[in-house]
Amino acid sequence: MRAILAAAALVCALNAAPAVAQTSPLIVEKKVFELPSYTTEGGQTIKNVRIGWESYGTLNADKSNAILITHFFSATSHAAGKYAASDAVPGYWDAIIGPGKAIDTDKYFVLSSDTLVNLNANTPNVVTTGPASVNPDTGKPYGLSFPIVTIRDMVGVQKALVDTLGIKKLRAVVGASMGGLQAFEWAVNYPDAIERIVPVISAAGGDAFLTAWLDVWGQPIKLDPKWNGGDYYGREAPNAGLAGALKVVSLHANQADWANATFGLAPAAPAKAPGAAMDNQFKIEAALEAGGKARAAGADANHFLYLVKANQLAAADPAKVKVPTLLVSSPNDLVFPPAWVERTAGAIAANGTKVQRASVAGPNGHLNGVLHINQAGPAIAEFLARPLTN
Amino acid sequence: MRAILAAAALVCALNAAPAVAQTSPLIVEKKVFELPSYTTEGGQTIKNVRIGWESYGTLNADKSNAILITHFFSATSHAAGKYAASDAVPGYWDAIIGPGKAIDTDKYFVLSSDTLVNLNANTPNVVTTGPASVNPDTGKPYGLSFPIVTIRDMVGVQKALVDTLGIKKLRAVVGASMGGLQAFEWAVNYPDAIERIVPVISAAGGDAFLTAWLDVWGQPIKLDPKWNGGDYYGREAPNAGLAGALKVVSLHANQADWANATFGLAPAAPAKAPGAAMDNQFKIEAALEAGGKARAAGADANHFLYLVKANQLAAADPAKVKVPTLLVSSPNDLVFPPAWVERTAGAIAANGTKVQRASVAGPNGHLNGVLHINQAGPAIAEFLARPLTN
Numbered sequence: 001m002r003a004i005l006a007a008a009a010l011v012c013a014l015n016a017a018p019a020v021a022q023t024s025p026l027i028v029e030k031k032v033f034e035l036p037s038y039t040t041e042g043g044q045t046i047k048n049v050r051i052g053w054e055s056y057g058t059l060n061a062d063k064s065n066a067i068l069i070t071h072f073f074s075a076t077s078h079a080a081g082k083y084a085a086s087d088a089v090p091g092y093w094d095a096i097i098g099p100g101k102a103i104d105t106d107k108y109f110v111l112s113s114d115t116l117v118n119l120n121a122n123t124p125n126v127v128t129t130g131p132a133s134v135n136p137d138t139g140k141p142y143g144l145s146f147p148i149v150t151i152r153d154m155v156g157v158q159k160a161l162v163d164t165l166g167i168k169k170l171r172a173v174v175g176a177s178m179g180g181l182q183a184f185e186w187a188v189n190y191p192d193a194i195e196r197i198v199p200v201i202s203a204a205g206g207d208a209f210l211t212a213w214l215d216v217w218g219q220p221i222k223l224d225p226k227w228n229g230g231d232y233y234g235r236e237a238p239n240a241g242l243a244g245a246l247k248v249v250s251l252h253a254n255q256a257d258w259a260n261a262t263f264g265l266a267p268a269a270p271a272k273a274p275g276a277a278m279d280n281q282f283k284i285e286a287a288l289e290a291g292g293k294a295r296a297a298g299a300d301a302n303h304f305l306y307l308v309k310a311n312q313l314a315a316a317d318p319a320k321v322k323v324p325t326l327l328v329s330s331p332n333d334l335v336f337p338p339a340w341v342e343r344t345a346g347a348i349a350a351n352g353t354k355v356q357r358a359s360v361a362g363p364n365g366h367l368n369g370v371l372h373i374n375q376a377g378p379a380i381a382e383f384l385a386r387p388l389t390n
Numbered sequence: 391m392r393a394i395l396a397a398a399a400l401v402c403a404l405n406a407a408p409a410v411a412q413t414s415p416l417i418v419e420k421k422v423f424e425l426p427s428y429t430t431e432g433g434q435t436i437k438n439v440r441i442g443w444e445s446y447g448t449l450n451a452d453k454s455n456a457i458l459i460t461h462f463f464s465a466t467s468h469a470a471g472k473y474a475a476s477d478a479v480p481g482y483w484d485a486i487i488g489p490g491k492a493i494d495t496d497k498y499f500v501l502s503s504d505t506l507v508n509l510n511a512n513t514p515n516v517v518t519t520g521p522a523s524v525n526p527d528t529g530k531p532y533g534l535s536f537p538i539v540t541i542r543d544m545v546g547v548q549k550a551l552v553d554t555l556g557i558k559k560l561r562a563v564v565g566a567s568m569g570g571l572q573a574f575e576w577a578v579n580y581p582d583a584i585e586r587i588v589p590v591i592s593a594a595g596g597d598a599f600l601t602a603w604l605d606v607w608g609q610p611i612k613l614d615p616k617w618n619g620g621d622y623y624g625r626e627a628p629n630a631g632l633a634g635a636l637k638v639v640s641l642h643a644n645q646a647d648w649a650n651a652t653f654g655l656a657p658a659a660p661a662k663a664p665g666a667a668m669d670n671q672f673k674i675e676a677a678l679e680a681g682g683k684a685r686a687a688g689a690d691a692n693h694f695l696y697l698v699k700a701n702q703l704a705a706a707d708p709a710k711v712k713v714p715t716l717l718v719s720s721p722n723d724l725v726f727p728p729a730w731v732e733r734t735a736g737a738i739a740a741n742g743t744k745v746q747r748a749s750v751a752g753p754n755g756h757l758n759g760v761l762h763i764n765q766a767g768p769a770i771a772e773f774l775a776r777p778l779t780n
Contacts, residue, residue, distance in 0.1 A: 042665060144668055208653045208674045209646035215675045216641055219634050223613040230668075244609050251606055256599035256727060263598045265705070275432060275703050278534055278620075278695065282702065284598045285605045305668065312672065313665050315655070334724070337646060 025090055026081030026098050026105065028054045030125045033113065033161045041156075044147035047136050051157055052127030053113035056080050056097060057105030059165070066167045067103060067384070068158060069093065069112035070175030070182035072370070073307055074119050074249060074295065076126045077112040080105075083125060093176075095374040102377035103384065108171065113161055115154040115182075117146075117306040123298035131302035132233065143302060144230035151178070151314045155185040159193065172384055174198040176369045177335065178307075184316035187323050195388055197321070198380060200328040201360070201369030203340040204318040205347065210335065211312045213252060218308040220244030221301045230302050242301040243292035250288055255332050255365030259284055318347035326383040328358045328376045330368035356383060415480055416471030416488050416495065418444045420515045423503065423551045431546075434537035437526050441547055442517030443503035446470050446487060447495030449555070456557045457493060457774070458548060459483065459502035460565030460572035462760070463697055464509050464639060464685065466516045467502040470495075473515060483566075485764040492767035493774065498561065503551055505544040505572075507536075507696040513688035521692035522623065533692060534620035541568070541704045545575040549583065562774055564588040566759045567725065568697070574706035577713050585778055587711070588770060590718040591750070591759030593730040594708040595737065600725065601702045603642060608698040610634030611691045620692050632691040633682035640678055645722050645755030649674055708737035716773040718748045718766045720758035746773060 035049040054077050059066060069079045071092075080097035082090050096102040097110055118128035131146040162170065173183040173194055180202020187197050221227050224241025232238060267274050268286035281289075325348055329341040349355045358379035362372040425439040444467050449456060459469045461482075470487035472480050486492040487500055508518035521536040552560065563573040563584055570592020577587050611617050614631025622628060657664050658676035671679075715738055719731040739745045748769035752762040 148665060148668065150665070206655045207646060208649035208655060208672070209641075209644075211655065211672050212641050212649060212674045212678055215671075215678070216638055219637070220609060220613050223610050223631055223634055225615050241613055244613055247609070248606050251599075251602050254599075256597060256729065259598035259602060265596045265598060265601065274699075275538060275540065278538065278699060281605075282598070282601050284602045288602055288605070309664075309668060339646065 025085060025087075026056055026094075027085065028056060028078075028081040028083060028091070030054055030077075030083065030127070032127050033164065035157065035160050038153070038157055038160070040147045040153050041150045042148055046129060046147060049116070049129045049157060050127055051114045051116065051118075051129065051161070052125065053077055053111060053161060054079075054081075055109060055111040057107070057109045059109040059167070063165070063167045064169065065107060065171060066109045066111060066162070066165070067171050068162065068173045068186075069097070069103075069110060070154075070158070070173060070179035071112065071115065072175070072177035072179050073311065074246070075179075076118060076120050076123070077114045078125065079112040080110070092370055093373055096377045096380060102381040103174065104381070108384070111161075111165075113158055116149045116157055117303045117310065119299045119303050119307055121300040121303050126298075128303070130300070130306055131230065132300040141233035143233060146302075146306065148309055148313075149306065150310050151181045151316070152185045152189060154310070155182050155189065158182070158186075159190055162193070168193070170194045172196045172198055174200070174380070175202070176200040176373075177202055177366065178311060180336075181311065181314045181316065184318065184321065185314075187321040187325070188316045191322050194323055196324040196326070196383065198326045198328065198383065200373065200376070201330050201333055201336055201366055203336045203344040204314075204316050204321070205344060206315040207340050213335070214308045214312050217245055217248050217252070218305050220248065221304060224301075227301055230305075232301070238301045239293070239296045242299060242304060243289070243296040245292075245301075245304055246295045246299070247288045247292035250291055252334055253366040255334065255363060257332075257363030258365070261363060263287065318344045319351055321348045322351070322353055324354045324356070324383075324388070326356045326358060326379065328360060328369065328373075328379070330360050330362070330364075330366060332361075333366045333368070335366040415475060415477075416446055416484075417475065418446060418468075418471035418473060418481070420444055420467075420473065420517070422517050423554065425547065425550050428543070428547055428550070430537045430543050431540045432538055436519060436537060439506070439519045439547060440517055441504045441506065441508075441519065441551070442515065443467055443501060443551060444469075444471075445499060445501040447497070447499045449499040449557070453555070453557045454559065455497060455561060456499045456501060456552070456555070457561050458552065458563045458576075459487070459493075459500060460544075460548070460563060460569035461502065461505065462565070462567035462569050463701065464636070465569075466508060466510050466513070467504045468515065469502040470500070482760055483763055486767045486770060492771040493564065494771070498774070501551075501555075503548055506539045506547055507693045507700065509689045509693050509697055511690040511693050516688075518693070520690070520696055521620065522690040531623035533623060536692075536696065538699055538703075539696065540700050541571045541706070542575045542579060544700070545572050545579065548572070549580055552583070558583070560584045562586045562588055564590070564770070565592070566590040566763075567592055567756065568701060570726075571701065571704045571706065574708065574711065575704075577711040577715070578706045581712050584713055586714040586716070586773065588716045588718065588773065590763065590766070591720050591723055591726055591756055593726045593734040594704075594706045594711070595734060596705040597730050603725070604698045604702050607635055607638050607642070608695050610638065611694060614691075617691055620695070622691070628691045629683070629686045632689060632694060633679070633686040635682075635691075635694055636685045636689070637678045637682035640681055642724055643756040645724065645753060647722075647753030648755070651753060653677065708734045709741055711738045712741070712743055714744045714746070714773075714778070716746045716748060716769065718750060718759065718763075718769070720750050720752070720756060722751075723756045723758070725756040
């Protein structure tokens with residue numbers, strides 16, 4: 001919990017997000033969904049799958065008001081509300097999820113689950129199954145013997161959760177970044193189980209440039225000798241490499257306007273000019289380093305690498321999306337750049353599927369989709385409320 | 391030599407640069423410039439400074455036809471021609487430097503020097519002074535005891551070389567990326583010694599986002615245990631970290647159109663699907679890894695980190711540029727993005743200095759300024775030929 005709060009607080013500090021007045025917050029409870037076994041897209045079986053989930057609002061009698069929120073690479077199921085009123089910050093999309101908000105919990109039953117191989121495996125309130133989990137066959141952590149999982153596998157486990165709740169059809173799947181990739185997989189694989197999707201700061205069909213960037217994201221972990229080929233459980237974890245990896249993600253997910261406005265060329269310490277010694281840092285370097293370290297404390301390095309692989313393998317074909325789609329994108333996104341979003345929109349529309357667009361602008365690049373999601377609130381609310389025949 | 395050719399060949403292979411027909415190539419010779427001592431911007435003295443340089447064309451009688459080419463981060467003084475007719479590839483800007491070309495060696499005496507702390511310290515034909523050099527006071531390599539040097543220091547040594555040649559005024563300083571930063575420093579510090587500058591894929595005044603990216607570039611080196619705080623001379627060098635660092639640079643300096651057209655989502659090996667095992671790579675990952683390794687063989691890790699520091703400290707004030715400037719930029723440059731180039735152009739023009747613009751487009755982002763420089767050839771030729779009174 002402390003780690004997740006630290007991480008969330010850091011995101012706020014780094015991004016100078018406008019403070020949102022919080023009156024009586026939505027109090028949410030973490031629940032656990034268990035599956036005796038799940039067989040991956042690659043044909044391997046994982047026993048005792050456990051993932052955490054939470055919900056906001058009430059499921060109606062005919063179970064027709066459910067909306068699934070799918071989370072991004074470094075997030076958890078904690079999309080809205082607080083676990084306790086004293087929590088420093090609410091879930092990452094609290095600006096649009098709650099009573100009277102764009103995703104109105106007075107109308108909808110909103111659920112959100114931790115993915116397989118969730119990054120924050122060592123954070124309280126996160127429940128996931130991945131390489132850091134104990135293999136019931138050996139009694140030891142899987143490490144790299146854990147099966148490769150895909151975005152489709154994340155969605156497969158979510159589908160089992162939704163089935164268990166008796167929900168035949170989701171009103172929508174809404175997710176940012178990797179959450180958008182999950183929304184596309186829902187559309188392609190379970191078109192009869194959803195009405196519509198809202199992929200935010202995301203695009204479909206695979207891209208070689210992002211494939212290479214994902215490799216660069218994970219590279220620091222593999223260079224840390226404590227990673228030891230993935231075999232470090234019971235020893236000191238490769239947290240220097242993991243912190244370095246998270247630093248790369250934080251930078252790639254942001255933009256120059258943020259960097260210049262928040263830090264400029266200030267030194268990390270006034271008495272230590274960056275030009276005076278090799279170790280003297282600029283403020284932005286120190287902030288990204290501290291952020292990476294804080295987030296690494298609650299995360300697992302192998303989970304990071306499994307997420308890299310899952311994202312590299314994401315290849316849902318946008319031409320197969322047959323449900324109405326609201327694409328929310330950020331004009332200065334470096335992770336899912338505008339040209340790729342355009343390709344995706346074009347491919348979806350080419351077969352007659354309705355594609356609506358909304359934009360989230362700001363200084364934060366990719367992270368505009370998290371920090372400034374309120375801009376897309378009206379478009380999301382309207383899209384969710386629209387009768388399907390429209 | 392082999393390393394530099396391998397690196398150059400790799401750049402070509404990675405970028406599928408169009409083959410340029412080479413008839414009788416310009417044959418160039420590497421020369422060495424020596425300074426008994428140089429005092430850095432930070433006030434430290436380096437003894438026995440040695441840098442390599444080469445030239446193309448002939449210095450005229452009144453020494454008024456000299457153009458200085460300043461090189462980019464991972465380059466050397468080898469801007470044009472070949473050391474031997476059998477060389478696989480010519481210097482990096484051979485498309486615009488040579489007899490009858492945009493920077494016409496029938497008219498101009500073109501010179502180019504290796505910078506201080508040149509990255510390719512272990513490459514034949516590269517002569518530089520940096521942390522890998524032997525400290526004459528101790529008889530051992532400097533390592534991190536080498537003084538921090540700045541872009542202005544690189545330029546200070548070049549100025550001494552130009553003075554030694556009896557050149558009172560350079561017709562132009564022309565350079566790409568870090569070479570552009572050197573051109574700005576020439577303009578700000580030696581305005582009477584130059585007529586004009588051509589910064590290519592570059593911008594002035596410092597930027598917090600690039601400052602942080604430079605840190606991310608160097609991060610893999612520091613995570614490699616063989617780096618050992620910079621003390622590795624006489625032992626195995628941290629080439630895994632250095633290769634990783636070069637991989638980050640190669641990716642950041644390119645763009646999505648290149649990645650998708652050159653590699654797509656092909657696997658590195660047809661029988662090893664990336665989804666089948668954690669170690670199975672995509673083709674783009676394997677190519678970038680091989681490229682990094684090949685380039686690391688001729689490079690030095692501490693020199694890389696000193697270059698990171700020098701580039702982070704670059705802060706030539708564009709408002710102080712008083713010589714006519716031709717800014718050549720790439721619209722999809724991720725390293726010196728368009729918005730920063732615009733800021734630079736605006737700051738130069740604001741005080742009445744003439745700023746002309748040219749563009750190099752293509753799939754390669756920042757590297758368009760190297761691989762597609764021919765597009766700017768006519769603009770550069772016209773700018774160089776124009777009487778100063780214009």
